Amino acid sequence: ADEVVSQTFNADGPTRVVVEVFNGNIDVITGNDSTIRIDVDKRGGGNSQEAAQADLKNVAVSMTQNGNTINVVAQRTDRRVDIGNSGASASIKVPSGVQLELHSSNGQITLAGPVGDVVATTSNGAIEVKGAVGQLNLTTSNGGITVNGGAGQLMLETSNGGIDVTSDNVLVSARSSNGGIIFKGSLAAGNQSFRTDNASITLNLPADASFSVN
Numbered sequence: 001a002d003e004v005v006s007q008t009f010n011a012d013g014p015t016r017v018v019v020e021v022f023n024g025n026i027d028v029i030t031g032n033d034s035t036i037r038i039d040v041d042k043r044g045g046g047n048s049q050e051a052a053q054a055d056l057k058n059v060a061v062s063m064t065q066n067g068n069t070i071n072v073v074a075q076r077t078d079r080r081v082d083i084g085n086s087g088a089s090a091s092i093k094v095p096s097g098v099q100l101e102l103h104s105s106n107g108q109i110t111l112a113g114p115v116g117d118v119v120a121t122t123s124n125g126a127i128e129v130k131g132a133v134g135q136l137n138l139t140t141s142n143g144g145i146t147v148n149g150g151a152g153q154l155m156l157e158t159s160n161g162g163i164d165v166t167s168d169n170v171l172v173s174a175r176s177s178n179g180g181i182i183f184k185g186s187l188a189a190g191n192q193s194f195r196t197d198n199a200s201i202t203l204n205l206p207a208d209a210s211f212s213v214n
Contacts, residue, residue: 001044001052005061009036009070016099019072023087023106025125030113031093038063039091040074045084055086099134108143126161144179162199 011034019026021040031037040063044055061074074088089107094100096114108125111118117134120127126143129136135152138145144161147154153171156163162179165172168186173193180199186206194201 001046001049001056003042003056005040005042005063007038007063009038009063009065010034011036011095011098012068014068014097014099015095016069016101017072017092017094018069018101019090019092020103021072021074021088021090021107022076022104023085024074024089024104025107026090026092026102026104026109026120026122028092028094028100028102028109028111028113028115030096030098030115030131034095035093036070036095036098037093038070038072040072040088041091042074042088043086045086052085059086059088061088097133109140114149127158163196 040061042059042061044052044059046052046055058076058078059074060077063072072090097116099116100118102109102120104122106124107122109120109122110128111132113131114133118129118132119137121139123140124142125140127138127140128146130148132149133151136147136150137155139157141159143158145156145158145163147165147167150167150170156174158179159177160179161176163174163176163181166184169188171188171190171192172183174181175195177197179196181194181196181201184204
């Protein structure tokens with residue numbers, strides 16, 4: 001049983017969007033205007049269609065704006081431990097340059113377009129960021145991380161997944177276990193960290209790059 005909750009906001013100046021869902025994906029794209037549109041697809045869980053439909057009332061969605069910050073929260077209103085396939089996913093369209101803080105579990109996070117700084121955490125799902133123009137702080141488990149873009153500092157951590165980065169003039173801290181790390185592009189001056197267990201690290205740098213390995 002599903003129910004979609006939607007709301008539209010207007011981004012007047014620098015805007016930050018904070019999203020917290022569970023057992024679901026978060027997908028973000030950029031648009032050409034100042035409108036922020038958020039669609040949260042909430043799901044009820046149960047052993048039958050009737051039970052799942054009735055369980056929808058236990059998944060609460062709130063969307064609020066406080067100054068330049070928009071908060072989106074989907075959570076269960078009961079303390080049930082076995083939530084089955086209950087959950088909530090979010091699809092979001094934002095203007096260019098918006099800052100994002102995204103949290104989920106058991107779902108993937110994807111971003112496409114020139115968003116600003118991004119903090120994203122999930123579990124049992126991949127994180128994919130393409131076209132971002134800000135700093136990135138991405139954390140997952142049992143999923144890979146793919147980045148094409150970003151600026152400044154990139155902090156990337158996963159377990160049981162690889163990390164694949166294409167970016168220029170960045171400071172990178174990348175850590176994985178049981179997954180390889182591939183970096184293509186150029187590194188900014190400063191300390192870089194690439195760490196993995198049980199896998200390889202590959203850096204494809206410009207021919208004139210200078211560095212030392214510790």
